[in-house]
Amino acid sequence: MSERAPRVQPARRVAYDVIAAVRESDAYANLLLPTRIARASLNTADAGLATELTYGTLRMQGYYDRVIARAAGRTVDRIDPPILDVLRLGTHQLLSMRVATHAAVDESVSLARAVGSRSATGFTNGVLREISRHTPDEWRDRIIGDASSADDELAAVFSHPVWVVRALRRALEAEDRSGELDELLAADNTAPRVNLIALPGLAEPSAEAGPDRFSPFGFTLGGGDPQGIVDQFDGRIRVQDEGSQLAALILTRARDIVAGEEWLDLCAGPGGKAALLAAEARLGGATLIANELVPARADLVRRALAAVPEKVEVWERDGTTIGETDPERFDRILLDAPCTGLGALRRRPEARWRKTPRDVAELTRLQAQLLDSAFAALKPGGILAYVTCSPHIAETRLSVADAVTRWGDTAEQLDTASVLQELSNERLDLAAEPTEVQLWPHRHGTDAMFVALLTKRPPS
Structure with a gap:
């Protein structure tokens, strides 16, 4: 007679499955978790538990690994990955949540039995029991004492x-x-608030919405699932970080729009900024082309743009070559460049464990190619907004400085900070450098978006 499979509480199983997918296949937790919650038909309480377990464990993974290594008497690379995921989840419950010790340990042992060998259950039980013998403050002091x-x-x-x-x-x-x-x-390491935008000219926030501090179109709701309002308005109201809204608006509000302008979103996926650009272009009589090299992401762009009545053309081209194929064509270009994503660690906590300094070097080479292509595609007198969701100096200030050096007298940096202060609901606490803007989660409550406006001087 076969042994009955252990019953694992559904919220914990969902959290484990998402964390395992992040480790095994580089899945994005923010995309996968809602799908797994829906598939498991979790109620509101269990969905909240699965969310806290998933994001809390991913955020504090590095710290928990140090605790686990001490409690287990071995480095974490000597622990089977599925069992290490179980231990991380259990450690989060013991050290950072109000979960009874017996519940955290027993549920973790059941999960270990479901995903590992029989011997793994005893190991899991022993490690978590050892962790539970010391308070969170005691563990913190121990880990600080181990620091080099x-x-x-x-x-x-x-x-x-x-x-x-x-x-x-x-x-x-x-x-x-x-x-x-x-x-x-x-x-x-703090969960961000859910922020929404009502696309200008297409929707208005509800009366009970709380307006954003800075974005003229952004707002938050008191609670509930924002997907309901997104579905109700067919995407004319959508979830979007306030920093992303501001990055797009800096380009559209840099000067008055002249009817007939042609705009390009060079790296448009997944389409949030493209939708805002398209709404702004519609109000000003401009047209937008959204480009995205990866077909799956291009489909996401098309879905995002479906909320805008005017048809927006979507290209699937290599952004590094558009300057050659369409030289000096566009009046405004948004280059939301591929980057490390270090500015969105609140939202995508697993990104901190995926990137290395080597990635920075590879990305800055790509950013330089995309900047050169965008500048070549820009009309004389046009405006280019260079944007990254990263505050890393190599991806921000240095990338822009190197580009301006390459372009010589044909390029000029604009007063980006003044544009932002003019469009913002409230004055922002920004760095003294006027030609660029760096937003911060701790200072502004946004993702750490960087924006620099540049223009191509007309021939003399």
């Missing part, structure tokens, strides 16, 4: 790779605000 340097201590406590801690410090130092590092790292 001040940066390693910050990396441990705030659960960031050391190289990311150093990159964020350099970015803050560029603004003479290095004292904000702890606050920034803590903000990366």
Whole structure:
């Protein structure tokens, strides 16, 4: 007679499956989790539990791995990956949630039995029992005591790779605000509010909505599932971080729109900024072309643009060649460049564990190619907005400075900060440099978006 499969509480099983998919196939938790919650038909309480388990575990994975290694007496690379995922989930419940010790341990053992060998259950039980013998503060003191340097201590406590801690410090130092590092790292581990936008000219937020501090079209709701309102308005109201809204609006509001202008969103996937650009273009009599190389992401762009009555052409071209095929064609170009995503760690916590300094070098090469292509496709007198969801100096200030050097006297940086302050509901606390804008989660409550406006000088 076969042994009955252990019953695992549904919310914990959903969280485990998402975390395992993130590890095994580089899945995106923010995309996969809602699907798994719906498939499991979780009620509101269990959906909330699955969400906290998933994101909390992914955010604090680095810290939990140090705790697990100490409790297990071995490095985490010597633990079977599925069981390590179980231990991470259990550790999150023991150290960061109000879950009874017996429930956290027993459910984790049942999960270990479902995904691992018989011997794994005893190991899981032993490690989690050891973790439960010490308070969260005691574990914190132990892990700090193990740190090899001040940066390693910050990396441990705030659960960031050391190289990311150093990159964020350099970015803050560029603004003479290095004292904000702890606050920034803590903000990366805080769940962001769900922010929405009513596309201009197409929808208005409901009367009970709370307006955003800065975006003239952004708002939040008191609670409930935002997908309901998104579905009700057929995408004319959509979920979008306030920082992303501001990045697109800086381009559309940099100067008055002249009817007949042609705009390009060079790297448009998944389409949130393209939808806002299209709505703004519609009001001003301009037209937009949205380009996205990856077919699956191009389909997402088409879906996002379906909310805008005017048809928007979607290209599936290599953005690095558009400057050659369509030279000096566009009046405004948004280059929302592929980047490390270090500015959205609140929203995509697993990104911190996926990227390495080597990725930065590869991405900056691609960013340079895309910048050159965008500048070549820009009309004389046109405006280019270079945007990254990363504050890393190499992807922001240095990328722009290198591009301006390459382009010589034909390029000019514009006063990006003044454009943003003019369109914003409230005045923002920004760095002194007027030609670029760096938003921050700890200071502005947005993703860490970087925006720089550039123009091509007309021939003399």
